[in-house]
Amino acid sequence: MTSFKPRPNQAQVLAYRRGRMGVSAVPGAGKTRTLSALAAQIVSSSAIGEGQEVLIVTMVNSAVDHFARQIGAFIRERGLLPRIGYRVRTLHGLCSDIVRERPALVGLGEAFTILDEREADKALAQSAQAHLQSHPDFIDRYLDAELGPTQIERLVQNGTVSAAVVDLARDFIRTAKDRRLAPEQIALGLAASDQELPLAALCLPIYAGYQRSLTLAGAVDFQDLIRLAYEALERDPDYLARLRRRWPFILEDEAQDSSRLQEDILRLLLGPDGNWVRVGDPNQAIYESFTSARPEFLRDFLREPGVQPVDLPDSGRSAAKIIDLANFLIDWSIADHPSDAVRQRQPLQPPHIRPVGPNDPQPNPPDDQARLVIHNERLTPDEELELVADSLAKWLPDHPDATVAVLAATNHHGSKMVDALRKRDIEFVEKLRSTTATRLTAGALTHLLRYLAQPDHPPLLARAYEVWRRLDRDDEEASERLKRVLAVLRTIERTETFSHPGPDGDWLDTPPVRVLIEADPIIAEHLDAFRAYVRKWQAAVVLPVDQLLLVLAQDMFSDPADLAIAHSMAVALRGISQNNPGYRLADYAQELQDIAANERKFLNIDADARDFDPSQHPGKPIIMTLHAAKGLEFDRVYLLACNTYDFPSGIPGDQYTPEKWFVRGRLNLSAETLAQLNAAVDPGQVYQEGAATLAARDEFVGERLRLLYVGITRARRELIITWNSGRRGDLTASLPFQALRAHVETKEKGR
């Protein structure tokens, strides 16, 4: 894992001693290893004294684990004790550390709750509902004039209107918190403004109501955590000074996804002379639509005086053909994109990706084995899925050791792909909706709680056993054994004769079990061990439900992500139990089941909680979204739905997901709301209806181009891109798709 031999450009990063450095790394440039090596180097140098740490800030939890492991390995290699001298955190984790160290600074007790997304959404919906009830006609002014009364009635009845308002309020609150604007400040701005800002006026009371409900619950949401961390640092200069002493070096990964608040916090922590290394790839900034992240922050940083810029353009990930295609997309977007606005904004920029030399320890896959397919046939969405399923069915048997991913633009599209594969009995790995880990963990715990709620029910006992032996499913022999045990367990007449056999006999001594054990003695060991756990779990039912869950989790999981999720669930169940004193185990099981069934979002430790490694799943297609695939690589990649809806180009006829069909003039209400918020609090900002919608289109087009770039650069050897004509059949192949196809054809002809 270690014995890292840096490439010349990586060595340039490792030559860093102090000051500010900005690193632009192309996909596959080895930035994590380089940054980990740099962290280890600083930790073991005299630059870090006793009590000091190198702070590494990254985007997602999986990266935290990854970094921590790599740095630990590098540090061990240097003969030092790991875990001391560095701290790896996501921004949320860092802010949680900052707030938890001095909660009283920002009015919190030691036991404050961080509201999960589900509860936060509930509070938001309640606040929105309360406001809408007193202003039921508000939305009328924004509805398309063509809509008839029945259509409008239907929109209201089926919740479309209230859902839209909740979405607006969510964006409004997110931006307000990112700008550290309290409801009172916005109210002052609105009162002082002579402009008409109805959307901001709509969202403000919802924001205020939402904050009140958080305060009542003694809770904060994830956004608050960041804002409060900033406030804590601002309020107590001594605390800030101490943290500056503690963290003399800050290394930031995925800096292209940095938000204004993240920048502000890190700059505050660094002070004027702090040592800061920021690594990122502005071409892979794909979170603008969901968060307040902006790649411009990194770009601006790279241009700041005193910042040493370094490029890491060398990448051994993909075959030359694929690299060429990605580089072409950069050039095309700069020179030939039909939209002036997009060309000016330059959503994709150099450096180009450069293949490494043949002597590199991680050389590019040979180009002669690489394959590019830009499938230009007009297909319906179903036909597209069939095509990919067909292709996989043919390819998989010959490539049992290769990794392959089907990357969809949305979860919904991904789930259709899952259905298509299921129909053909193709085994796959689903990584959709970013809550797989949560679902599996919640699912396992749900089954145990359900069993404990009805411990005399044999199928539930069998299910608990199945969950306990869940890893057996990955092994053919073990899986068969599991099935045999389950079949017998389900027929047990009295479950206590297994869990707590009395003088009337032990179920393990009954003929069907004896037959089973004689044929396969290891079953006896499994059942004995399971019995010990069952006895312990039964005894634990008298504990408060959160504590019971922790006991179960410790016996069931060893994966840190599972433990973290279980712990968060325990905290959530504790909250639920306080609000519902009459709840029984069966009710808690139902709560967990809801989470497991993915009916509710749960916390932020979802998508990325598990350090997903595609190489653990060779020969099985991995279904995920383009967003979730960032940071991963696969031998073969399918990119779906490259049409004018999922990848618009800013030309007439393109459609944009944030623009709702029932809104007049196809206004992007979310963008308009934020523009109104800005106009309310920034004197001099003039709000002009529609301008924000147009600007948001350009941003969206740029982000989609980067998403396509990310998709292309996931492929090591083979890349297949397709498009479909949409549900109504009115979509065409996107412009970048067509440009890529033309480029490939030209290249082919040239050969």
Added chain:
Amino acid sequence: MELTDSQRAIRDFPASGSLFVEGPAGAGKTTAAALRLLTLIEAGVSGAEVLIMAPHRGALLPYQRALRSSGYAGPTPAAFTIGSLARQMCAQFFPLAAAEMGFAAPEEVPVFLTLETAQYVMARLVDPLAFAAAGGVRVDRQRIYSQILDNLNKAALVGFPHTEIAERLKAAALDASAHPAYEQAGYFADAFRAYCLEHNLLDFSLQLETFRRLWTQTAPRRWVLERARHVFVDHVEEDAPSAHAVIRDLVAAAQSALLICDSEGGYRRFLGADPASADHLRATCDQAITVSGSFVMSPAIAGLAEALGAALGGLDESASDRDADALRGALDFPDHTYFPQMLDWTADSIAALVAEGVAPGAIAVLAPFMSDSLRFSLLQRLQARGIPARSHRPSRSLREEPAVECLLTWAQIAHPEWTLIPPGIDALAYALMLSLGGVSGDDLDLVRARLLARAAYPADDQPARLRPFETLPPDVRERVSYTLGQRYDVLRLWLEEYIAGNNRAVAPAEPPPAPKKGRKRGKQAAVTPLVSAPPQRAELDHFFSLIFGEVLSRRGFGFHHDFIAADAAANLVDSARGFRQTMAGRAVFESNLDGKTLAEEYVEMVRGGVIANQYLRADGEIVPDAVLLAPAYTFLNNNVPVTAQFWLDIGSRGWFERLYQPLTHPYVLSANWPGDRAWTDDEEDASRRETLRNLIYGLLRRCRSRVYLGYSQLSESGNENAGELLAAIYRTLRRLYAEPGVEDDVV
């Protein structure tokens, strides 16, 4: 017993004059002081002339034990905490100060509120919505109550008017966002105080303030001073300035006084402890001596204390002049990846110690917090290895103990006339498990308990009564077993007799309840009731006491060997009695019951999560020879050394952090804090470091020979923790294990 020179000086200090003794824990100060007490008694001093004071009742026990074991049969010395002294004075002299204090009925007997009943009153007055509207602070309902009370108590303990609380907190805050919440807290503190004055209620803060006024008057003062010719005060560092003021007066008036101060103490700062104020008492004494050394720590543990203290920024030290091998020998510090592995190692190591001959009672397992799941997981492991364990976790909700929930369930069954929603099958099954099966659940498992509960407790019977075992379906009886059925019937019959007794007491004219359908009285008689029915309606605390003493603690029943359940039951009895004694017969409370009985109100209060009083069992109780599982600070306050300590989860930041309570502040509301200054990070950091250092010293000074450091890379919640204690331990290890010359290369 061989005494050191210092100890002899303490024991033999003349019977007139005052002595201030300072030294670390384990140096034999209290032992010498208790010997001095015996010396005085032997010299003819009567116990009636002796007054002993300490910050908590546990610290009084060594003196009481010494007297008892000496065979002394004379008058018992007065023994007080500042709280108990204040209470006694208020009980005797209330009218002397009441009018001046503003009580509405100065001539009437006041009502003493406990922490629990004060929360109960506070809950009637405080509007949590007001805090939500104020913003700036986020805290849940129960904590609002307890923190406002805490503020009132601190003001009284330190000796400033409670009306200053909000101003002090505001001045200490670094910005104004929490000011409205502090003002709300101040407003409700005022409201609570006004309510107490109006209804003659004495919460802890009013007891202290009333006592302070009484202390200026001749009669009450004389009452105390007459009993204080010879004064002993232990652990002055754990007391608050208001206690120190009284102690100062006692020293001045007494013929002899001995004051003992633990030089690294001050653990009860959140309860007003003020070591700096304690130190001022030195000047009031004729002489002062400093003792050193330890009767507890082995040389290796003492060395470890120094090394860790140095790593935590305490003493200067150099590793070279210490026997590194010996220090390493006193430490066990394996690396585990997962939390359960750490727990397995803990249980295995304890089993090995016990096998070597170490008494279970000489082992303590300590953690910054002892959660239910941690305690359960440890108990299970220890039980599987046949090792008895007990635990002590104060400042928690009563309801969090399963044994309490179990007793509340039986209380509901025994009071069918209550209007509370009757317990469900699950609750009954759990109560049966604990009552008939015990903590392991091995005797009565969950399946059989549910089976029994469902069959014995039909939902359609109103009021619900437990059915006799013989009347249950045969398959249920067979599955549950006759042995357990007998035990069940003992419990059931006891409950039946109790109900019958209660009904007779309430309405003697009515006949006893008719036998239920299918109930065969002849067979029922086969199981002899253990107790005859109470002659009159029993109070709820009596009920808890009776069911515990007459059924649950008997051999064969669940609480028999369960020290933790026994402790919880005893606390519940005390708590229910306190509630009754406070509330019963007071119109101000009983008029608000909405048709419920006081007992029902109590059950609801416990289920609502009220934070429990600190209960300490009376002297003379035998501490079982069992491994102690406790939060680290609880262990320190218990002040009983052990042979081996296990520090669990040393990566946790809990070791380093104080309890953060947004509406109060232990330092800002202390005597030394200038009322107009902001509390900044420098203060916070310095106080935390000092606290951790003192905690570690305190633990090691109470450890004879070995410390086991429980560490897992991943915490219970899957996070990698690397708190300040772990870092200090690493720094120490680095020094201990470094070859000469290597250290420079490393750092």
